[in-house]
Amino acid sequence: MKLYQTYASPFPSRVRLLLYAKGLEFEVIEPPGFGGSTAPKGNYLAINPIGRVPTLVMDDGRVLPESEVICEFLEDVYPRPALRPSDPWARATMRLLARISDIYLVMAFVPLFDLLATPRAGWDPVVIDAAVGEIAAALGYLEAHVGTEGYAVGQALTAADGALAPMLVLTDEWLPETFGVASPLPRNPRLTAYWRAVQTDPLVARIVGETRDAIAARRRARTAAQTT
Ligand SMILES: N[C@@H](CCC(=O)N[C@@H](CS)C(=O)NCC(=O)O)C(=O)O
Secondary structure (H helix, E strand, O other), X not given: OEEEOOOOOHHHHHHHXXXXXXXXXXXXXXXOOOOOXXXXXXXXXXXXXXXXXXXXXXXXXXXXXXXXXXXXHHHHHOOOOOOOOOOHHHHHHHHHHHHHHHHHHHHHHHHHHXXXXXXXXXXXXXXXXXXXXXXXXXXHHHHOOOOOOOOOOOOOOOHHHHHHXXXXXXXXXXXXXXXXXXXXXXXXXXXXXXXXXXXXXXXXXXXXXHHHHHHHHHHHHHHXXXXX
């Protein structure tokens, strides 16, 4: 299997969590034109015309984009260890948390990602404040459903943890470091307790560490570009 992806991106990270958990071997390919690079995406668009990461390519050449669909596929084909609860309510909660993250939390970050492509001096505080407000609202939606027993759902790792953990790195670390604003996470006691607890899971810690390292590398690259 090949996974086209970048380490700083939240969507591929949730797929890596499943691949790690299930002990599957895969080759990582980082396509051009991501992470602030203006390089053309080139041949990658022939593999995934959507032009986003991740994309899973099977050994027989079959291509599967979209992180949620990839995770469901991996769960169907490699059911052990299970990262999808068997109880229907727990399973629905897992999907709900991932969906809230994708639709509300990730989308709230988009105006901030867009600012990164522009000089810092021109960053509009109104845009930043509005985005932080949307992020805070999305955290409130997660707060209403996140688990209280150490994981997003119940007492075991599920795909929802792969959706939430990289987004909480962005929320609690990248957002304050990049824009000089307070993290809105502490206003949500359940989510805060979840975030502290889930990082003790070694597989979550692995994708969190990879996300942090990739964000730091991008920050160094951006700083170097601005000072040259
Ligand atoms: N719905 C897609 C979203 C994937 C997505 O938006 N990925 C971002 C990176 S996290 C991306 O590729 N953005 C386009 C770009 O960076 O050029 C999924 O779940 O896989």
